[in-house]
Amino acid sequence: MARDSSATKARLLDAAFSEFAAYGIAGARVDRIAEAAQANKRLIYVYYGNKEQLFDAVLQRALETGSESVPFDADDLPGYAGAVFDHLVAHPALMRLVVWKQLERPGATDAEGASYRGKIAVVVEAQRTGRIDAALDPADILTLVLGLSQAWFGAVGGPAAGGAGTGWTPERLARHRAAVVEAVRRITAPPQDTP
Amino acid sequence: MARDSSATKARLLDAAFSEFAAYGIAGARVDRIAEAAQANKRLIYVYYGNKEQLFDAVLQRALETGSESVPFDADDLPGYAGAVFDHLVAHPALMRLVVWKQLERPGATDAEGASYRGKIAVVVEAQRTGRIDAALDPADILTLVLGLSQAWFGAVGGPAAGGAGTGWTPERLARHRAAVVEAVRRITAPPQDTP
């Protein structure tokens, strides 16, 4: 039990995820991560190199699991926006992590760029087949849909804080979710969509 | 010239603005701020108390000048969104500062809460007079409009980085601005808006 290096690595990664989500890269404390993981600080350097690389590992895993559980669907962008919204609300730490990354490590990684270009291509195709209004630039569509899905995070009284209970009641959240979905529908629906 | 305390205070505030926008609260360095302001570090504590209070002062001034130069107009939300967009693009440091604040100091201040409630009231009135679709919750409208205006910041290849040149060409930026304005129009326009 005490000699399982992969378990220790995983505990460190989990602890680092929480720490980075809460404090960002600059604010995160290596000692706190080690303590929360019940591991020795040294092992962070053995397994992950240094604080920055640990952050990279945390972010990569978080984004992987994120894009796995919310597959992109250009044929139903309102549904996709709702799914992204649900996932972020369910995992506010992931939301915070992404924002920290945006501030402290701007610029897209190769994986992000590839995923982005893939989505663009799918949107273009959906525009060609008439399922998305072709008047808007596909890159703009993507940006706006994501922006709408994440808008709650920046809202006044929004749950930018730590983890759980955050001022928004479930009803309020559900209503906002519906508003996001409807907004995406109005933006992306092709003309003459309401017969 | 060398003995003008208000000028020194202003220089410190400017330097602190840049520093906090670039590195956040945890990442900001008091020594760097003093050096950039060509002032003695001690004066930060004399004039502003400590690092956190200095951040508060920076944020307050930034938000004040922000809301001054972009007045809220519920009767023309697309135009308002465009104006917010323009202002943030012209002052990316302000955008970053707001996001840092959201992460490192969650929760709305009294001033923010008041401004928010004021906007809500104006939106409600605009819905009553039929200038905004009344089907959506006013709080959601506000959140979505702001989210759209800021969506570019989170975009792939977006200018989350430092200050100036950031991958987005002026043309790309103008196109995205038009997309934001059009998106807000589609979301907020009352039914039967196109005669």
Next chain:
DNA sequence: AGCAAGTAACTATCTGGTTATTGACATGTG
């Protein structure tokens, strides 16, 4: 002189990262 503005040097503490060492387990050898 007297007061406000400004400064250099200092300190206590923190923090990322490292060194030297120990403990556990497996394997090969006589």
Next chain:
DNA sequence: CACATGTCAATAACCAGATAGTTACTTGCT
């Protein structure tokens, strides 16, 4: 079997540099 050897996981103590905040002092203006 008994025992030496090598390897991997883990640990405690340590260190050099950084950092927020302070103390005691000087400068310049009226």
